[in-house]
Amino acid sequence: MQRLEALKAWLATQFPGQDITVEFAAADADFRRYFRATFPDGVSRIVMDAPPEKMNTDAYVAVRDVFAPAANVPAILLRDREQGFMLLQDLGKITFLAALQHDERALVHKHLLLEAVDSLIDIQKISQPDVLPAYDHALLSRELDLFPQWYVAKELGKPLTYAQRQLWDACLKVLLPRIEAQGKTFVHRDFIVRNLMLTAGKPGVLDFQDAVYGPVTYDLVSLLRDAFIGWDEEFVLDIAVRYWEKARAAGLPVADTIDEFYRDFEWMGVQRHLKVAGIFSRLHHRDGKDKYRAEIPRFIKYLKKTSRRYKELLPLFQLLVELVGLDEDDNDDSIGSVFSHTRIASDE
Numbered sequence: 001m002q003r004l005e006a007l008k009a010w011l012a013t014q015f016p017g018q019d020i021t022v023e024f025a026a027a028d029a030d031f032r033r034y035f036r037a038t039f040p041d042g043v044s045r046i047v048m049d050a051p052p053e054k055m056n057t058d059a060y061v062a063v064r065d066v067f068a069p070a071a072n073v074p075a076i077l078l079r080d081r082e083q084g085f086m087l088l089q090d091l092g093k094i095t096f097l098a099a100l101q102h103d104e105r106a107l108v109h110k111h112l113l114l115e116a117v118d119s120l121i122d123i124q125k126i127s128q129p130d131v132l133p134a135y136d137h138a139l140l141s142r143e144l145d146l147f148p149q150w151y152v153a154k155e156l157g158k159p160l161t162y163a164q165r166q167l168w169d170a171c172l173k174v175l176l177p178r179i180e181a182q183g184k185t186f187v188h189r190d191f192i193v194r195n196l197m198l199t200a201g202k203p204g205v206l207d208f209q210d211a212v213y214g215p216v217t218y219d220l221v222s223l224l225r226d227a228f229i230g231w232d233e234e235f236v237l238d239i240a241v242r243y244w245e246k247a248r249a250a251g252l253p254v255a256d257t258i259d260e261f262y263r264d265f266e267w268m269g270v271q272r273h274l275k276v277a278g279i280f281s282r283l284h285h286r287d288g289k290d291k292y293r294a295e296i297p298r299f300i301k302y303l304k305k306t307s308r309r310y311k312e313l314l315p316l317f318q319l320l321v322e323l324v325g326l327d328e329d330d331n332d333d334s335i336g337s338v339f340s341h342t343r344i345a346s347d348e
Contacts, residue, residue, distance in 0.1 A: 010085050044090045052084040060209035070122040072202040091204030096193035117243045119203045124185040135214020146278025155281040171316040178267050182215040183253020191219035217268040227295040266306045273299040
């Protein structure tokens with residue numbers, strides 16, 4: 001309540017004499033919160049509350065300026081760096097996630113996801129090295145370490161044995177080089193449908209402060225292997241093929257064949273899914289936030305399906321089976337038929 005009162009006082013100082021109503025809009029997994037401020041003329045704006053002792057908003061400002069020429073990111077209208085308040089353009093109330101959940105028709109989902117793909121490619125087309133932090137070996141490895149540290153040791157309550165650690169190390173030995181060999185672009189790092197806004201024009205893009213320069217497939221994985229909504233393999237591959245075609249036409253550094261590209265996509269997904277399972281576990285066990293905990297099994301399912309599909313990743317599949325057991329559909333591997341069907345669909 002103290003932060004909210006301070007936020008209202010800040011607004012009153014910036015807009016003296018105006019009767020501004022403030023209501024909660026959203027919260028992030030970290031310590032940021034967002035409020036919608038409605039002014040007497042009916043115009044609304046978003047106020048970011050980022051406690052300065054816990055959050056540094058410099059990266060938000062910097063990435064916003066990098067992305068602005070290519071993406072529909074909110075304009076920064078006012079900023080108080082010391083107090084951790086920022087007044088932003090309001091891009092609306094409807095996220096892509098809400099729109100997708102409201103209308104379950106496949107054509108609607110495809111249309112919205114292809115809009116997201118176009119926005120992603122626009123961002124990737126302006127990529128340059130040495131502008132954003134590198135998504136390098138050290139960062140990728142630190143993220144992967146979250147899985148044994150928080151999911152295995154804390155969520156499951158059974159730290160890796162020596163033999164299991166050998167399986168884990170064997171997985172990382174093949175996974176990381178493949179990821180690091182991918183072409184590099186700007187990476188939003190949380191390009192999910194909860195962070196995309198439905199607007200009259202291009203999708204609004206939010207929550208970009210952790211952006212880096214790294215593997216070209218990462219954001220597509222975030223979009224299509226989401227924590228809060230899922231699609232079947234055939235649909236995911238169809239969107240992935242269409243992204244790949246658009247990316248090649250835009251001159252982005254994707255693989256030359258769809259087979260290689262989808263392999264890159266899936267292996268990148270393994271890194272992200274392991275990281276997310278660790279992060280969601282940490283949010284519960286360290287930060288007392290249960291909001292994301294129920295979504296962890298979705299990522300474990302992604303991981304088992306992918307690691308079983310590639311012989312190089314079988315150590316990870318074996319490890320996951322030892323940790324959580326087998327599900328009924330762990331033997332379902334229909335990627336071959338999916339590929340042939342989607343190749344035909346992509347040519348329509």
